[in-house]
Amino acid sequence: MLVGRADELRSLVSAGTRPPSVMMVEGEAGVGKTRLVTELLGQPELAGRRVLAGRSQPLREPFPYGVVLEALRDAGRYLPDARPLNGVTGVLRPHLPELGAHLPATPPALGDHRAERHRFFRAVRELLDALSPVLLVVEDLHWCDDGSRQLLRFLMAEPTRDTSLLLTYRREEVPGGIPLGGAYRPAVGTTSTVLQLRPLDADGVRGLAGELLGGEVSAEFAALLHERTAGIPFVVSETVHALDPQGAMHADGMAARRLLDAVEVPVLLRDAAVERLAGLSVTARRMTEAAAVLGVPATSQLLGAVAGLTPRRARQALVLALDRHALLELEDCRYGFRHPLARQAVYGTIPGPDRQELHRRAACLLRDQSPKPLVQLAHHSRKAGAFADALTYGEAAADAAASIGDLATATELLCSLLSEPGLASSDVDRMAVKLSRLANNGVAQHDVTSALERLLSDDRLSRTHSGQIRLSLGLLLMRQAGGLDAARIQVELAVNDLGHRPDLAGRGMAVLAQPWIGTSPLAEHLRWLDQVDDVIATTTDRTLTLTLQANNLPSRLHTGDRRALATMDTVSTAVSSAEQQRQLARLHANLADACAWIGHYRRGASMVRSAVELASDCGAPYLIGIARSTGVHIDWLTGRWDALDDRARALFEEYRELLPMTSELSLVLGLLATARGEWDRAAAHFTAVGPDEPENAVTPVVLATHAGIAGMLLSQCDDEEAAARAEAGLELLRAKGVWPWAGELLPVAVEAFCRTGREEAAAALVDEAERTLSELDAPLAIVALVCCRGIISAHRHDHVDAVKFFHEASDGYERLTAPYPAALAKERLAQSRLVMGESDAAESFSGLADVFAELGATRDAARCRHTYRATGAVAPSRRGRRGYGDELSPREQDVARLLADGHTNREIAEVLFLSRRTVEQHVASVLRKLKVSSRGELVTASR
Known part of the structure; x- marks a missing residue:
């Protein structure tokens, strides 16, 4: 998949389909120019165009007109169907013997090289005109000879009516910085597009890495990968290919940094660095090596001092290194490498003794700065073999980082120091205590x-x-x-x-x-x-x-x-x-x-x-x-569900290694999915909590998860499985003995027992809980007990008592600011009133449907609407209500979410209590409004 280039591709397609046109794409090495061209040539809009492509080569003396002639070699396959050729095209015979069978006879020489060149240029244009519609692609224009540049300028100045030119180049390597050797001004009537292809941002790197690995990577891993590769797609690809896919997809924090630090420089990048160094003078190479040792953007003065050069020679050497793109100006008057892998490639070419001496000089020079760059001093001292200095600076750096709250850096520094084999016992004791104090305040695990x-x-x-x-x-x-x-x-x-x-x-x-x-x-x-x-x-x-x-x-x-x-x-x-x-x-x-x-x-x-x-x-x-x-x-419990799933997922990504957070967040995500009828998604989140391994889980989260799973099974009318799941939760609750945590488990357990003919067991459970909770501060469990008595009364057809209990329970939940269980209690209350034949009971379901819908409880809202319709009540006329036009209605939003989750029409009908026919109509409307052709495309787009 082409990542992060949709706008650029659209621009090229638009220009390529409106000839005559000129498209120029500039960008640094590895940024994806060739990949974009390849994608363009595969677009159906350009299917009828005849493509001629040539690529320049980095030769010391490029062949005259070499890149254009390379492209024209492939014209032979199109010429049998082309228009008759103008006689002037015969001058191409000596240059393109492959086309000899199709070209006219070679015209006599003119005896003037300027006239010969003009006739040659005209011949190329006539050949392109005969082949039209044609797309001439010239890649790596920066390596072209001057003759090719002049020929291309000629073709662009007087383009034929159905010819498109696409040129790619690296501006930083073009002689004089002008790709065509002179200013380009599009001819009248020509469609002109100039694109500057930039590196990917962090999101683009995350998308590309995910495509290459076959799964999603964390935002933190993507940010580190972006930092390491500067977002250059080729460098990203080479780095990702060197990683273990499973390790990369589950890496965060220090683990991600360690994984990326362990990647060796890809061979192609290493060879490119060696080739670039070979073209430098001795002094420019020394400046580049000094930059590799320093590792951070540095001034000309510091680079020269580390390299051992006088200021004048250092300045001259730096200019040459910049001109050859071995170094870049990364900040004002500070120089370094395009990305860390480039630095690493150069660093690997420096012989050991030279490297040690450069680190020694760096440490000596940095020691005089104020404030002292302690982390850098520790690094250079260690690389220079001065282990005592490395320990002093490293520990001071850790202390400084801890003092300003940078626990990750402090922890990393102490871990690194403690791994040194030459530490004395007293040093180990001192730093081990520091590490142990930091460990429990940070998020590194x-x-x-x-x-x-x-x-x-x-x-x-x-x-x-x-x-x-x-x-x-x-x-x-x-x-x-x-x-x-x-x-x-x-x-x-x-x-x-x-x-x-x-x-x-x-x-x-x-x-x-x-x-x-x-x-x-x-x-x-x-x-x-x-x-x-x-x-x-x-x-x-x-x-x-x-x-x-x-x-x-x-x-x-x-x-x-x-x-x-x-x-x-x-x-x-x-x-x-x-x-x-x-x-x-x-x-x-x-x-x-x-x-x-x-x-x-x-x-x-x-x-x-x-x-x-x-x-x-x-x-x-x-x-x-x-x-x-x-x-x-708490937001889940108190009904503040707006964008709650997004917030929970974001926190899960941030703290994915921390059990207390991830288990609670998984529970909330599972409960949200259950309220929407997204059964598979809910089951996956509940499983992530680990309810079947309570010895290694957070006990109240496990109990709530048992309750959530049992409630989901009850919604699916799988009563026996729901009762079994509730029993598992009760077994843990009794073994643990902390009954204030029973508030969510008790109602679903009692409901499951009653549905499976175990009313006596349900009543015994309530009595047991009431005895245990009577003297405890357990507001949720106390209200839940009242609701449980209502459930038992309703199953015994004692609806007078049921109404009393459910009314008391709903009031209790509202006092706790728990709107969702309060609405569920009110729904049970309305059911009992309906059975008792109260005239206004049916209207309660319409109002409750709105309450559930406002919360975001799609499944519960649909159930209440279904019950309301089943009573025979007539819903108010929709006249006067807003129309949704091309926007999705609330019901269509419910259907769209379930569609995106992979549900079938039958499953959607069951979740939303709708007929199959109604669901089919909603599905058709959703696909039309979202401008997708199939439900499969909708599923793909939602991921």
Whole structure:
């Protein structure tokens, strides 16, 4: 697929179909000129044109008229059907013996070389005229001889009526910068198009990489690839071809950078660099090598000093390097390479001793700058063999990066330093502790995890610090898919090793106290919670108090402890350090999460806002991610669904390696898809949560996922499977013992049990939950119990009680600001009133359909409309309502979304409660309005 060139292709097609025309395409090497020409020649609009193509060669002395004659060699296949040739074309016989059978006799010589040249030019034009309609393509005009340029200027000045010329070139390599050797002015009546083909932007690089790899790459990977290749399509392609496809499609952050850094310079790029260097003088080559060693845009003075040249010789050498395009002016008065691979290619040609000396000079020169470029100094010192200096500068750079909140750079620097085999034990201890402190505030995962794992098996790490490193490793593992079980083991071992550090031991215990981790029963978490509370009561360390409260208070709230929110109100928001602010941000983020799961939605939304503000101010990206994903969850719960799926997907892309975020976001995406009747999409999102491996998942997310899957199965009338899924969720809930999380699971479990003839089991479940929840702070679960009693009453045909319970439940949900379950309760209420024969019950379904539609619950809105129609009620006349013209109506939007998801007409009819005939009409209207010819084209366009 041609990526990012749609506008340029349209321009060329337009010009090529309006002869006489001249099309000029300029662009640097590898930018895709030939690819664009190839695509143009395959366009159906140009199918009737006779194509003659020639390509110039980079020869020291190009053949006279070589590129044009190369193109005309192929004219023989068209000449039998061409118009009769003018006698002047006979002068081409000596130049094109391949056409001898078709050309007239050679006319006598004129004896004047200027007249001979003019007659030759006329012969070429006459031949093109006889062949018309014709498209003459000349590629790489910058390598043409002067005769070819003059001939092309002649053809363009007096074009024949049905001839098009297409020329490509690199302006930077054209002698004098003028492609045709003189100014080009289009002749009167000629269609003229001049295109400057630019590199792809980051989105274009992402699209091209996806096409080459056969799957989508992350935005972060695409941005790094764009940075590395400057967006030049050929360089992108060569780089991508050197990658492992699976690794590239799942790479983010440091992993993506490491993957790209490991790519060797493609052979063609390396050879081009060597060839370019060979054409330079010794001094220009030294300047180019200095630029490769420095690695960043540098001034002429710095390049010359690193190269060991006087200012005058350095200036002369730089001019030559620029003239030969070995270097470019990337910023004002700063010079470097077009893209990192070009720099890497040159760097690889420098002999080892010379390279070491250049790095030594660079370090000496940069040492005098203010402020010192610490990262560069560390790099040059290491490459120069000065390992002590590399350690000093590297650690200082990590400290500086951490101080300004650049945790990714600080982490990367420390990981790099710790990989050095020559470090002393004291250095390892010091930097390992720094790394462990940074690890839990950043979003880098697997690289840091690997570094900490290596440290724990490193003999240079003292036993005194191993517990702290192990604790950090456990905290990191908790964020990773499949890592919870291993995380608990590491944290428990760390707590045993940290007897000499009660502050760190307390942090480990606070982690083990968190009830949302895995399948450990509540009693075990309560034991740890009590121990942490003892530490909080005895410590005078404000930072430690906040750290432990950030775990314990939300954990207590999760379990339904009525004292938790009141205690939260007593926590001071005053902080005296960045670390205290981070812990306060963590407290707010964790409390927001707990509020979301048990039903304090207003308080949770407020906590999300304060957590993001606090974390942003102190530079804690992981906490920002936690708060933002909780915010998405609360938006689902409180009915703020507008563009919610886009926001959830964007966050998923950003934090795809972080389990607490991705599992919650997958849940929300699954619930949104269920509300729209997108069953396959919903099932895929629910599966991503990992509900069948709860020991390595976030427990409340798993419980809500069981509820979501059971609800989806009930919508599809698969009652037995729904009951089985609900049983799986209840089994986990009972094993865990945290009943405040039952608010979403209880109603679908009771409904599934009642539908499968197990009303007694449903009633027993409600009684069990009520006994457990009676003394707990669990607002969502308490309201859900009322709804459950209504469901049981309705199945027992006791609709008087059912109406009472559903009315109470809908009011309860509204007090929680939970409009979706409130509307579902109102729908159940309307069903019971309808059965009881109340005259105005049917009208409720029309209003509820509008409520669901406004939320975005397509499936529920369609069900209410269907129920309304089934009552025999007559919908109000549409007269006076707006017409949609070429826009999609709301119903057509529903159909279009399901079509794009690959649903058949029958499936769409079932989801939207419409007849097959109505769906067929909607489908035809959707395809017409979206200007696509088939549903397959719509599916492709939506991806």
